[in-house]
Amino acid sequence: MRYVLGISGLYHDSAAALLGDGRILAAVQEERLSRRKNDARFPERSIRSCLDQAGITAVDLEAVAFYEKPILKFSRTLEVFLGWAPRGGRAFARAIPDWLGGRLDLRGRIRSALPGLRSECPILFTTHHEAHAASAFLASPFPEAAILTVDGVGEWATTAIARGSGAQIEPLEEIHFPHSLGLLYSAFTAYCGFRVNSGEYKLMGLAPYGEPCWVETLLEEVISLHEDGSFRLNLEYLDPLAEDHLTNARFHDRFGGPPRRPDEPLEKRHLDLARSIQGVTERALLGLARRAHKQTGSAHLCLAGGVALNCVANGRILREGPFEKLWIQPAAGDAGAALGAALAAWYGPLERGGLAAPRTPTASDSMGGGFLGPEESPEAVEASLKRLDAVWERLDAEALLERVVDALIAGKVVGWVQGRMEFGPRALGHRSILGDPRSPDMQSRMNLKVKFRESFRPFAPAVLAERSAEFFGLSGESPYMLLVAPVADAQRIPVAREAEGLDRLKQVRSTLPAVTHVDGSARVQTVDAERNPQFHALLKRFEARTGCPVLINTSFNVRGEPVVGSAEDAYRCFINSQIDVLAVGPCYLERERQPHAALPRSFEAIPD
């Protein structure tokens, strides 16, 4: 078998991915193993995990691919400083040591991280947006497609349109830094008091609580959207070289004050700004999608880049855009670019230095349901629990399902750890916290007492694929929870009088109140037996007992923590939160039987 390793990192969300004869064997985000959220360090643990999962060593690698061109990125960094001067001195003094400290000599760094790597094994470099495009198209089920990648910035490109056909990707056009949708959305994320590169989906969740009263101001003064689908930012309001807040004094004056600190309460203007920037972003993305359709003529669209994690916008593209079918890389951010780099190297033409493998797309995509990380054997799980003095029962598969469903029906919150770990930001039923979506108080209970996070944030439903149309207005499948769709009319409960702002949270809007957002939408995961048999079986059992084929599915972690990976991570999180029941492998644990009230955390808490 021929193995290709892909690597991303040194900026945010480091990861590694391994292909074997073009098939995705393993992919892991560094944060899951290092327990440091958004870990940007060189992904040594992920690399080791990928090799271990395949049972190989560095000697067996045919090629190693890195997700961007570091020297091109460095030259862009210098040019940006030249373009921004005399501003930017402090950013320059902070950035240069990182570059000189190891970001430039990637070949040396990769070779030292892979002892035994043969000298003839090439180390290849894709461009950043090529890696995103490859992760989207080459893993998709489409033989040909338009490819749209949108993020903060790669080397120069912040947005790119390409055409995919067979095994080839042809780049067509780009938008260059500093005109960046990702940068703009992150600027508002930081302004509203959330952390850049991890808090963007909080801003997205906040949007439905506000009014779109700033949209016209944004379009007149901050971003101009053009007929041809492109856009330009007004840099008089933004500071693209600032790492934390990205906005300047003029922005603060215009939008009502300085950036919100995380410990300050949310004001109406934050809700309205969230709603407005979300609306503007959706319009911009629709314009880009229409441009991609015009440039390629394809009926299929593949999406990747961090902005493709904006599932509300994705839902609009699917409903209102010109494409018949949409496929979004589940790990659309920089972690997925590790996979894209490997795919680009595997399928890339010989004259470019690739391995020129032929491609035959399958009816389903090649992501294996997104379950590409490591798993522990039942014996390893029990060994971990024993080390932690846990109290558990070992059950067979049927008994485990019954007990878990009993707990869910009783209104308990269940931690569920089964099989291989997910790759990407969403938990898809292998590292999940589950709850009954019919309960009106489940959302606030899980937010405040289990996840320790902001109460406004909605939870997402997992629904049996065969019954999804009864509950959600979604045409087709959504196995990776990347599309937002309205809750079906038949499930909606009219609200007599709409409350304002965050008070809307308390109003019951559907038969599934815990997963229905204040605008009547939900971020849906459709679960099918082929991709996700065990979780599908759990949903079927819950449906058989209650008539409801839906569960709350949220990631198994608390605020500031990466999603749990191992049984030990899961047990610590279980003990340190208010999760009632833990089902890890074949082991069933109840909170009241555990000897611990608290355990030392296994993660480095990252503040918002």
Place this chain on the structure above:
Amino acid sequence: MSRPETVRSFRDRFAIGASLIPPVALLMIANRAGWVPGSPRVYLTVMPVVLGLGMLFPTLVEPWHRRFSRMRSWLGGRLVFLLLLGVYGVAVVPLAFLMRWVGKRPLDVARSGSSWVQSKGYGSLRDPF
């Protein structure tokens, strides 16, 4: 966590012992300035002695070594920061103005017009640039 004396590497011991030299060097400088009594030869003699003592008894010196390492990182970071700020002011800013004077603008900050740029292709996978 401290390791027993016998299992430390020579390099570790040397690093720990060497952390005692800068305070002695500072005393020697103060001596040259007339603030501290003694002769420079004394301080020069003391330096290898403290180095040797530190290497022989690293556990005793280790708390100081840790504090010294933190101070050194902090100071080094700030010195590099100031140095690079200087480079920025002396080299980058004048170059930026010169580029603007000859009509070169690395950043396209215009507010109007299409921002689409024709792609030049991905280039060779072998190149990091």
